[in-house]
Amino acid sequence: MRVLVVEDDDELRLTLADALRRRGIDVDTAADLPEADRALAAGSYDCVVVERFLPGGDALDHVRTRWAAGWPMPVLFLVEGQAVGLDVLRSPEEYDYLVKPFDPGELVARLHGLSRRAALLAPDVLRAGSLELDLARYQVHRDGVPLTLTSTEFAVLEALMASQDQVVPRAALEERLHGQFDGPALDAVIARLRTKLGPPARIESVRGVGYRLQATPPAETVGEVGTTFPVTIYLGDESGHERVQAAVEDLLDLAGAEIADRDDPVRGSWFRRMRARTRAAATSRPGREAAAAAAHVLDSRLVLAQDATVTATMMQNLGPVLAALHTTKDAVIRVGALLIVKVEWTVAVHQLTAAQQLLLDHHPHLLTSPQEILTALRPDNASDAPPLPGHHTGQRERGQPDDPALPR
Structure with missing residues (x-):
């Protein structure tokens, strides 16, 4: 069980938190209503324990407002004397109260009872x-x-x-x-x-x-906001990751797309998962004309329809990304239907088919294994993914030691 304790008395707040933690309950604390709102926005709780009267106002009014907006959280109020006004809140299944002073064991018992009663009302x-x-x-x-x-x-x-x-x-x-x-x-x-x-x-x-x-996701409007697609960056070591990520984001910008959200990076070797979405520029008339000029370099029938325009534009502007990877020995970068793999200093650039994109979606571990991903993309393992015209597959960078060429 995870509980938020809202109490303005510092000593009592610490005492309650310590008592609950010693009984196996995960506890966060807040000293006032604004701090409690921030904690509720950032976390998920099974129950809230709140002092009835706080410096910021009456917690009863605050809870009423939240419940009226559809907030589902059960609440246990801490009160001085009688629980005035609490009987007009909701059913007993959704709130409880304790009159000060009280035994910590009683608080724990009330919390478990309130949580069980609230669970019975949970929708199927x-x-x-x-x-x-x-x-x-x-x-x-x-x-x-x-x-x-x-x-x-x-x-x-x-x-x-x-x-x-x-x-x-x-x-x-x-x-x-x-x-x-x-x-x-x-x-x-x-x-x-x-x-x-x-x-x-x-x-x-x-x-x-x-x-x-998001209960109501942002609407997609043709010509304003387009589709979303995955972006991942894996580097064999984390040195230079800022330079590589900046080059990838610049590439997206040139293609009329932007990062919509990003997960925290995994350190050691360096891996980051993001999602990008197309902007208005990608579906505007200038964007369509730029994509049409680049479309001769790919067979757009092989990729998902929503990726074809972006991929066509990106493949014309790969230079800065490849330059940012110059000091990296092993890497995997996926941007929608575009895949860049570097193994032992050798770079391969692929245009992914729809089937290969689904393969990577269902086997995300391949995105952190340069050699395995090349093996998985071989024609005998998946649909053939031709290298992008104008870019060489298996080409060694200058100044790097000679190694056997990678399988194409």
Whole structure:
């Protein structure tokens, strides 16, 4: 159980937090209502313990306003004397109160009881816009179309939908999954969910905190905001990652796209997962004309339709990205249908087919393994992905030691 304790008395706040933690409850604290609002916006809690009267106002009024807006959190009030006014709030299943002074053991018992009663009222079906998750039938639909999810994907989506429009911390997601995932594996689950939910992007990364599912995702308007697509950068060592990432973002900008959200990087070797989306420029008349001028260098029938324009433009401007990779021995960069792989100083540039893009979506570990990804893209393992015309596959950079050429 995770609880937020809101109490302006410093000594009492610390005492309550310590007592709850010693009984196995995860606790965050806040000294006033604005601090509590910030904590609730950034985290996911099972219950809130709040002092009735705080320097910022009456917590009763604050909770009423939140509940009227659809806030689902059960609340336990701490009161002096009688619980005046609390009887007009909601049913006993959704709130409780304790009169000071009280025993910490009584507080823990009330919290568990309140949590159990609130759980009985939890809906069997969670909805977020066109997305529907049926807990009883273990089914997920979008616009009435069933989606096939693994048990782990279902559990993560349930946690996000239960707190839609609020940030769910990474630790909370991992706790719901009983600690079976580390950071990179959780990122892979999120990536698969984004792919299966489809555009527009609904799951937003909140840097350094966690993830948030938007109940109403931003609408896609043709000619204003286009599709989203994955962007990943893997470097064998983290030196130079700022230069490489800047070059990739500049490349996206030239193609009329921008980074929509980004996960925290994984250090040691360096890996970062992001998502980009096309801007108005990509679908404006000048953008279409620029893409048409570049389209002769690729067979757009091989790539997903929404990627063809962006890919055509990017492949004409790869120079700065390849230059940024000059000091990197091993790397994998994917930008939608464009793939750059570097193994032992040898660079290969690929135009991914739709089937190969799906392969990478379902096997994200390949994005951190330069040799394995080249093997997976061989014609005998997947549909043939021709190297981009005008760029050589298996070309060694000048000044690097001679090694056997990579398989094409």
